[in-house]
Amino acid sequence: MEYNFNKIERYWQDQWSKDGVYHVENNSVKPKCYVLDMFPYPSGAGLHVGHPLGYIASDIYARYKRLKGFNVLHPMGYDAFGLPAEQYAIEHGIHPAVSTENNIKNFRSQLDKIGFCFDWSREVNTSKPGFYKWTQWIFLQLFDCWYNRKTQKAERIDALIAIFEKGGNQNHPVPDAKFEIRNPDFEILKGHFNAAQWKSFDEKTKHDILMEYRLAYCGYGEVNWCEALGTVLANDEVINGVSERGGHPVVKKTLRQWYLRITEYADRLLEGLNHVDFSDAMKEMQTNWIGKSFGANIQFSILHAQRTLEVFTTRPDTIYGVDFMVIAPEHDLVNEITTGEHRAEVDKYIEYVQSRSERERMSDKKITGVFSGAYCIHPFTKKQIPVWISEYVLIGYGTGAIMAVPCGDERDHKFAKHFNIPITNIIGSYYNGEEANPTKDALLENSGFLDGMLMKDAIETAIKKIEEIGIGKQRVNFKMRDAAFSRQRYWGEPFPIIWKNGIAYPLEEQELPLQLPHVDSYKPGPEGEGPLANIPEWTARHLETNTMPGYAGSSWYFLRYMDPHNEKEFCDRKASDYWNQVDLYIGGTEHAVGHLLYSRMWTKFLFDLGLIGFDEPYKKLVNQGMIQGSSRFVYRVNYIVNEPFSKTEALPFILVSYGLVKKIEENNETGRTQVNKAVLDILDAIHQDLSFLNVTEFPITKHRVPVNIVDGIELDINSFRILNSNYANAEFILEDGTVYSKNPNGKYICGTEVEKMSKSKFNTVSPYNPPEFDKNGNKTKDESGLVIQYGADTFRMYEMFLGPVEMSKPWDTKGIEGVHRFLKKFWRLFYDEIKGRIWDNEKPVDAELKVLHKTIKKVEEDTERFSFNTAVSAFMIATNELTDLKCHKKEVLEPLLILLAPYAPHICEELWHLLGHTDTILVQSFPRFEEKYLAESSKDYPISVNGKHRTTINISLDITQAEVEKIVLANSVVQKWLDGKPHKKIIFVKGKMVNIVI
């Protein structure tokens, strides 16, 4: 009886679905476990082998936990709003809802073939009104709340109004983010008002003030504006200052935007990291992103000006080392302070910066800047300090201005050197004149009242002094900015907001969901507004025309899975109390700071309102690595012609094998001659007048070929010729220098490169491609993919076998054979092709039980610590050992089957039933490991001399140091290495090793 994986897998997938074995209830006497994957964006390209890596890992863990007696929630859904669907709509005129629906169907059919234990009755889709109704609802709660810094939590806006009516905003100053719209009345008061003033404000002013406190608020922000495309572009759609599509110029444009006041949660987001099980790297990334730093804001008075220049610095101790000031090109002082003679130069510079993305400004090594002509007065030395304008200072960070201390800061140093600004040394020998030294350990020099102090200690002293003389204040600064929460797009959640007389009013809860209306064109509205601005019925109601960004739905979707069909609430409190936090969340590091921080914030917010009972969404996070594509290349000979207009079309395409190309790249002359000769031989054979051709030089260009027509690195020449009619008669210069038409058995070797896996790079490998049909329902293409070729069980185990889940690695299909062989071998423990059933009911012996229990221990430990690759090897080792022992005993095989079921559920369920069971293997109990079967009395100790391994001696495990020394010194190999010399000491680590030091 053969292992017929296709039949087995189809049968059990059907059966499981019929029996509803994956259906999960919200109440159970069992302990709960919530295992979640980051849900996919259903792209048109479908699933490739990189997607399921995390899903398989979580699936194994979920199945394992089920065997361990847990009630496991393991859902899946779709993050279905997004830019690509809208772009596709613009290009093909297909409504995003339609293309998204199709993509989801395709994803689902692919996912189903891999045998996941998802409870599909809980599927969520962020673009469905039933889902986004609650995204809108949560947004309205954010809009209706402010962050009370006194109580450190979100509270209703009514409470704030009550506070204002009683005592103005004395105790609750404006949060002061970067993006608010300033109301002129409010501006006059410099942000402070008392109860009487509050009551005297008109409706508009009151709302403007409240807007400055709301957790979801409106403000102004800069976007990448492309006039030619008439649209706002994402950062990755802008390359070198021009649009990726079409290469049109892109400039910054200020538009009204929605923001989330995530900065108010900065401290709690930071603190919360102490209570979650994320990797240190992940915590570090989030910590750095939040970027909490301590320092001071310092006012520098400007020569001949009323206003002062405020800088933020973390190093007020270096204030005497300030040699110049730098302000961001967007700083509102630029205009005011630029002097006449520098005006033209500054204007030119500002224009240049307009075309630069923030990324470019941060990453460029080139130093740019311009002198404004203005000077600040140093508050202590009274020296004049020049004010420069440079793109390396970002308006969004700190105050958008810095005091530059070249001897202590590398970027300031480079800037000073570049523009020949004299450098003051305040750290003596710590500064060598060549490189800045950011030390805090130097004793300060040339530093007035700070002279002789250790820098570390001087920070506080400096702040005190600065506060004393009233030129600044101690301050905590965050690098994190408020989250931009609107997009000028169609395919996203509409905001449930109506604008009347410049005031934003929320829709009533009964009016939700505010459905996304149908549009005929996805073109942006006037002035860069979203496509919704083109709909008269929409604008007549004065509805907000922006839509929410991609991360809106994903910020809370994990809660919806708990209670996906609830029409009264986003999630019943009973359900969220039962399922509580996600016990295991698996997803890519690319979401390290975006999605994870936003969903952590939303969770804290919902917790503040008492809507859920926990304030961190994910208890444990595992980051899966990326599976990269391994691209393949062929190398084509190009022709140079002597005469213009001469025809090269008649000449054949010639492709050169990689080894020869490599020789040429290495300037190897023989390689060059070999190729030239081969090319000329081929051309000679076509008997044509080649006088128009340059026959001494044949440049070679590199071209991608689809990985599926390359076996490893060897090109399948026939498939290649079929691929493209141009190549039908292509000729090949093979690896050994021969020509394909004369040596049809020779090999053409492709070049390789590891890149992102993507359709455009022809390097995607798909686990499953559904069959294709024509209009009449006739099948035009069979289903295909690794799952069809090797089976889902093999595919699942191979993905895990590739290496640790956390690590990125290139995909290589080659090794899948090995895992497939293992499953066949495992099957042969039970059934033989000739003899049929070979499993028996005999009593196992110690050696067999030892194999079993060793494997239970290893697999359990490895699964618990997400080391799935080593667990797969453990199964292989067990199978090899049992085969060697000729063990076919049910008593050993049955527990092994349960052990393997999370990894390869189909084959295990089939064998489970063949062993005579009628219930499902999926809900059995995980076998118990028993130490007694592994007990050993002795060990082969490695014996080293001076740390070098020389021999092994089998020594009893319960033995003293003195006895070991005696045995070891008596050993002939050891005596040879001692060579009569006395030993200095003998290191004996019980159960590990022995080392003799001479």
Add this chain to the structure above:
RNA sequence: GCCCGGGUGGCGGAACUGGUAGACGCACUGGACUCAAAAUCCAGCGGUAGCAAUACUGUAUCGGUUCGAUUCCGAUCCCGGGCACCA
């Protein structure tokens, strides 16, 4: 540029807390079975020298700590991810 991660045979990787480097698998080589092929089984497989026993060498590079370093520390190089409108 900044932040985070990674670098071990021809390849994917193992070595979990500083203790036998290369488990397991792929590829490759030789052999068995077969008319043949597939499948399966057996043996070999980091490099250098040697028939072998064995010796030297070897975990990106350089240096350090240690009886002992793939593992800890310092410096350098290379690759991947993120950097706020891709998801």
